[in-house]
Amino acid sequence: MIRVIVLITCLVSPFLQAFCQQTSVEYAESILAEDLRRHLTYIASDELEGRDTGSEGQRKAADYIANHFKSLGLTAIVPQKDGSKGYLQKFNLYKNGWQDAYIKIGDGKRLHFKEFFPNGLVNIPAETTSDLLFIENPSDIGANISGKGVLLFESDDKETTKKNAEAAFEAGATTVFSISNADENKFKTLAAERQSVLSRYNRMRLEATENPLQPSKNPSFIVSTSLAADMLGVSERKLMKAKDGKKNLKSSTVTLKSERGDELVETMNVMGFMEGTDKKDEVVVITAHYDHVGIDKNGEIYNGADDDGSGTCGILELAEAFAKAKAAGNGPRRSILFMTVTGEEKGLLGSRYFTDVDPIIPLKQIVCDLNIDMIGRVDKEHADNDQYVYVIGSDKLSSELHAISEKANSDYINFDLDYTFNDPDDPNRFYYRSDHYNFAKNKIPVIFYFTGVHEDYHRPGDDVEKILFPKYQQIVRLVFHTAWDLSNRNDRIVVDSNKK
Ligand SMILES: [Zn+2]
Structure with missing residues (x-):
């Protein structure tokens, strides 16, 4: 009154x-x-x-x-699932990122951003196995690599490494793995840095269909020396000798997955009504x-x-x-x-x-x-x-x-x-x-x-x-x-x- x-x-x-x-x-x-x-x-x-x-x-x-x-x-004015009203308006956001990503050696999975990392938004949604060809000298890149994965040494300068990978893709390679020059500790740092840079693309969206990101056309990765050796089934020492042109290494196969997808993120607005x-x-x-x-x-x-x-x-x-x-x-x-x-x-x-x-x-x-x-x-x-x-x-x-x-x-x-x-x-x-x-x-x-x-x-x-x-x-x-x-x-x- x-x-x-x-x-x-x-x-x-x-x-x-x-x-x-x-x-x-x-x-x-x-x-x-x-x-x-x-x-x-x-x-x-x-x-x-x-x-x-x-x-x-x-x-x-x-x-x-x-x-x-x-x-x-x-x-409380927000209808809840159980029919009551609440203060929280819960909903899901979509967060794009890597879901399951590994290189398989035997029965073991070697981890993404630990022992290898992608150059860009590589999306290989299902586990695939392909021949892996080791190329000691980039000048050997030729027609024989068509349809295969290629493993080669990183060059001392980034531009050359990039050019070598491009040449491999032009010759028909399906995937390129560059063996890092960095030692184990440095490699970990590089992997963490790359993860943080690429995580900027792990955007949250309101709708799954919103702003889809185009994956890289040419899937390429940087791998640690020890992983590269394991991929070829040789010791690291033997692999390093190959770098000096002293040892011919055999080819192998590589089994890999690098799946990008959406993770659901539950979040909420909070409302109080008068x-x-x-x-x-x-x-x-x-x-x-x-x-x-x-x-x-x-x-x-x-x-x-x-x-x-x-x-x-x-x-x-x-x-x-x-x-x-x-x-x-x-x-x-x-x-x-x-x-x-x-x-x-x-x-x-x-x-x-x-x-x-x-x-x-x-x-x-x-x-x-x-x-x-x-x-x-x-x-x-x-x-x-x-x-x-x-x-x-x-x-x-x-x-x-x-x-x-x-x-x-x-x-x-x-x-x-x-x-x-x-x-x-x-x-x-x-x-x-x-x-x-x-x-x-x-x-x-x-x-x-x-x-x-x-x-x-x-x-x-x-x-x-x-x-x-x-x-x-x-x-x-x-x-x-x-x-x-x-x-x-x-x-x-x-x-x-x-x-x-
Ligand atoms: Zn603000």
């Missing part, structure tokens, strides 16, 4: 409008630096191992966020991505405190502030969806799954998306004044949204709203680079809040100790006041422009 009175009176009386503003300040003030710090200390902790998409650490983060939403009394009062079918969405890039090959954890632990924990505090308002009878008129999305670092996949595959809420009911991605640090341009935030996208689809954002700032926060990156000619193209874009492309107005890149961007040093909590708190409050206006105003904001 009180809620209804407040709602109606706020609309008609300037005095009571002031009261309503007072109310929003009260809840905004529950967004506290110390609470943000408490949440972020966990979200950006080593225990979560950099929250890589599909990892155990990311699942822990999802559980933490879902439990927080539950404790605030937010509604139903509105008299305009509950219109929904304000607030997003941040809770995934980050995980651990690198040296075991270093990328904690992603700023990227995007800051946005994630901002959502936790925003949800709490609105939950307090609702508990006091001042819940929003429109509904609010608090959503932390996955797979942002893999190409905005979680938000795209929501908008393109399974929106849960019909897109036409979504009023706008306020997206937060990195708001806890300062960039070089603002080294001597941290009271700023880059605002991107606010005027692109709705002039009203832009005006509401500016007013929320001038009424309550007074930060410098920096529009540098809103310029369509800005080479960074940030408008396209975080989750709001999946809403914007559907003509849903968006604001992207961001404080810029810094020396720890996508590096292991993006830690909670470097977060500037006082200014971070103010930006979350700015999002709160903006969301408050958007969810409580009489009329839904209109889409009235279409700027680049």
Whole structure:
């Protein structure tokens, strides 16, 4: 009852409008630096191992966020397999990479990226056996190699090695194995380096059919000396003698598989829903991505405190502030969806799954998306004044949204709203680079809040100790006041422009 009175009176009386503003300040003030710090200390902790998409650490983060939403009394709206509703929107991504890859010697399998590695994206999906011809001298490459695998020594320079392999393929070789010049230890390093380079192609995709990678036309590999000797069934010493042209070695056969395929990666968006009062079918969405890039090959954890632990924990505090308002009878008129999305670092996949595959809420009911991605640090341009935030996208689809954002700032926060990156000619193209874009492309107005890149961007040093909590708190409050206006105003904001 009180809620209804407040709602109606706020609309008609300037005095009571002031009261309503007072109310929003009260809840905004529950967004506290110390609470943000408490949440972020966990979200950006080593225990979560950099929250890589599909990892155990990311699942822990999802559980933490879902439990927080539950404790605030937010509604679970995602249909689950057992017919119930939950906070997690689970789905599978496809991750391309090598599945099963080996060279068989006798009954044993010699391992990929340990004793041999491919030059490029070699795909030999089924185990094949072919003749293997050892060629001591590249000048011996001729018609006799047609239809066979060829084993030859790596040359001292890469170009020559490449040319020799090309010549072998031209003469009809099916596969080329180059025997590495490196000793055992160096070979391990080279193999690990190659694995890390090629893993860049192990992209995650939303659909199996999306951006299929073309495998290398000519399958070629680098093999260690010891494996090469085993392939020929001779000792390493004998093989090295052959390098000096002293010993004729017999041919052999090679059995090999180098299968590329998709691995399913289960991941999830996390959603907490707060139903509105008299305009509950219109929904304000607030997003941040809770995934980050995980651990690198040296075991270093990328904690992603700023990227995007800051946005994630901002959502936790925003949800709490609105939950307090609702508990006091001042819940929003429109509904609010608090959503932390996955797979942002893999190409905005979680938000795209929501908008393109399974929106849960019909897109036409979504009023706008306020997206937060990195708001806890300062960039070089603002080294001597941290009271700023880059605002991107606010005027692109709705002039009203832009005006509401500016007013929320001038009424309550007074930060410098920096529009540098809103310029369509800005080479960074940030408008396209975080989750709001999946809403914007559907003509849903968006604001992207961001404080810029810094020396720890996508590096292991993006830690909670470097977060500037006082200014971070103010930006979350700015999002709160903006969301408050958007969810409580009489009329839904209109889409009235279409700027680049
Ligand atoms: Zn990010």
